Amino acid sequence: xxxxxxLITEQIPRLRRYARALIRGDHSRADDLVQDCLERAWTxxxxxxxxxxxxxxxxxxxxxxxxxxxxxxxxxxSFVSLEHEHHDIPGDGADTDEALVLEELHAALATLPLDQRxxxxxxSLEGMGYAQVAKITGVPVGTVMSRLFRARQHxxxxxxxxxxxxxx
Amino acid sequence: MKSGQTIAxxxxxAYADQQLDRARRAEVEDYLAxxxxxxxxxxxxxxxxxxxxxxxxxxxxxPMPTTIQLPWIKKRVLLxxxxxxxxxxxxxxxxxxxxxxxxxxxxxxxxxxxxxxAAFAHVIYTAEIVHPVEIxxxxxxxxxxxxxxxxxxxxxxxxxxxxxxxxxxxxxxxSTDRMAAQFxxxxxxxxxxxxxxxxxxxxxxxxxxxxxxxxxxxxFYWIDGxxxxxxxxxxxxxxxxxxxxxxxxxxxx
Numbered sequence: 001x002x003x004x005x006x007l008i009t010e011q012i013p014r015l016r017r018y019a020r021a022l023i024r025g026d027h028s029r030a031d032d033l034v035q036d037c038l039e040r041a042w043t044x045x046x047x048x049x050x051x052x053x054x055x056x057x058x059x060x061x062x063x064x065x066x067x068x069x070x071x072x073x074x075x076x077x078s079f080v081s082l083e084h085e086h087h088d089i090p091g092d093g094a095d096t097d098e099a100l101v102l103e104e105l106h107a108a109l110a111t112l113p114l115d116q117r118x119x120x121x122x123x124s125l126e127g128m129g130y131a132q133v134a135k136i137t138g139v140p141v142g143t144v145m146s147r148l149f150r151a152r153q154h155x156x157x158x159x160x161x162x163x164x165x166x167x168x
Numbered sequence: 169m170k171s172g173q174t175i176a177x178x179x180x181x182a183y184a185d186q187q188l189d190r191a192r193r194a195e196v197e198d199y200l201a202x203x204x205x206x207x208x209x210x211x212x213x214x215x216x217x218x219x220x221x222x223x224x225x226x227x228x229x230x231p232m233p234t235t236i237q238l239p240w241i242k243k244r245v246l247l248x249x250x251x252x253x254x255x256x257x258x259x260x261x262x263x264x265x266x267x268x269x270x271x272x273x274x275x276x277x278x279x280x281x282x283x284x285x286a287a288f289a290h291v292i293y294t295a296e297i298v299h300p301v302e303i304x305x306x307x308x309x310x311x312x313x314x315x316x317x318x319x320x321x322x323x324x325x326x327x328x329x330x331x332x333x334x335x336x337x338x339x340x341x342x343s344t345d346r347m348a349a350q351f352x353x354x355x356x357x358x359x360x361x362x363x364x365x366x367x368x369x370x371x372x373x374x375x376x377x378x379x380x381x382x383x384x385x386x387x388f389y390w391i392d393g394x395x396x397x398x399x400x401x402x403x404x405x406x407x408x409x410x411x412x413x414x415x416x417x418x419x420x421x
Contacts, residue, residue: 005240009357012236017227021220028235035236042239105219123185124217125224130187145178152181152213163215 004045007054008038014126015058021121022066024110029073037062059126060136063118070114098164108158116151119144175199180206184213234297238358277369278396283380283387285343286364286398289350290385293339294360301337301352311338315349321394323365325351326418331411333361361401361411365419368396377412379405388412393421 015037019030040061041048048057066073109117119137122128123144130148134141175196182188183196200207293300303311308325316322318340325335333353341348341364348366368391375391386408389398397419399412 005238006357009238012232013228013230016230016236017224020227021224031233031235038236039239102219102223105216106223121220124220130182130185145181148185149178149181152216155216156212162212163219165215165218 004048008041008058011055011058012038014055015062018059018121018126019062021109021125022118023073024106033062033066033073036065040065053132055126056128056132056136059122059128063136066118067114101159101161101163104159105155105163108155111158112151112154115139116147116154119147120151123148175203175206177209180209181213184210184217237297241358278378278389278391279380281344281346281368282364282366282396282398283389285341285348285366286350286362286389287380287382287385287387287400289341289348289364290362290387290400293350293352294362300360302339304337305335307337308335315340318347319349319365319367319395321367322421323349323395324419326363326415328353328361328411328414331414332356333411336360359402361399361403361408363415364398364400365395367394370396377409377416379409381405390416392416392419395419395421 012034015034016031019033020027023030023033037058041058044061048054112120115137119133122133122136123130128136130141130144134144137144139147179188179192179196183193183200188196200210303314305311312323312325315338325338328334332355334355336352336354338349338351341350343366346367348364350365351363352360353362354360370391373391374393377388377390380387380389384402385400386403386405387398387400388408388411389396390412391397397415399408399415401408401411403411
């Protein structure tokens, strides 16, 4: 049991990051989702197969909680004015252009349909494979790929400037 | 499939996401070498990924908010608090009865003045999410000086980092007839142990470790010089003993 507690605890930072990206607005709503996920996991620990992927199991629980009760975790309208979230922008403000694009991206994420947003975040942020995301969200791999494609297209269209940065 | 043939947008995404098998990856790489616009698309995907990380990775290193409660700790604390309340209540009745029937019992002072108050203080304050301590570890020097002054004897907060426990802080407590000090420690799993100390009728004695346990709360206790010490935790006896052994030399007068 000790081991199970540790395995769950190790995933909390990732669960929080995902919830924060999924739910725009009040941070406490995102942490509510994480808390509910932990409670659900703890009461159903017997459903977890020892040795299987703890992250995938917790993300499945969290995904289902959110999808089944989106309204509960949404704080009013899904759009929150940018002024409220300046503290989300990393860096010291020296690179203003980049900060502005990030801010715009953050807002644009919220305009994605939920089924595209969650898949984009699991692939881009969590680095999960398509097959794993398909299993977590309960849709075929082909659907994961097309939703991911549409999510990236949408963000590309909505952003006023390309995202800066050097990549290899 | 020959290189250069039918490389679709979805293949480019799958390539950027490292979802292709080796053969298909080689084909896409071959295609990219001759199609700069496809390469630009890959880089755009990667920049988006990076931007998402820039936005949300800071969450990974944030301290855990106090609003998130580990469900296993919450549940155990409630059960054990109930058990200890019952235990303390029963002890009080028995102790009162014994004292009246046979007079002073030599082991009674440690049990009544040290072990039971320590265990009770342990369950009360380790369950606290918002105010587990009165003065936090960031003001350790001040905490030590203050408690030493109030208990009228120099006290120390032992270093338990070797066992993975870090000082959360401490507080002053009323005990049965004197003041007591409590230090709280916590590990990365959120498990908490407390060290309780106070003066008593046992002034300037020394004893070996003794152990007492009730429904999951274990207490190792001993006397050394002017103070009695009680270490409490919801841990196996062997684990708790390791901590007691680590503490004992550090608090020796």
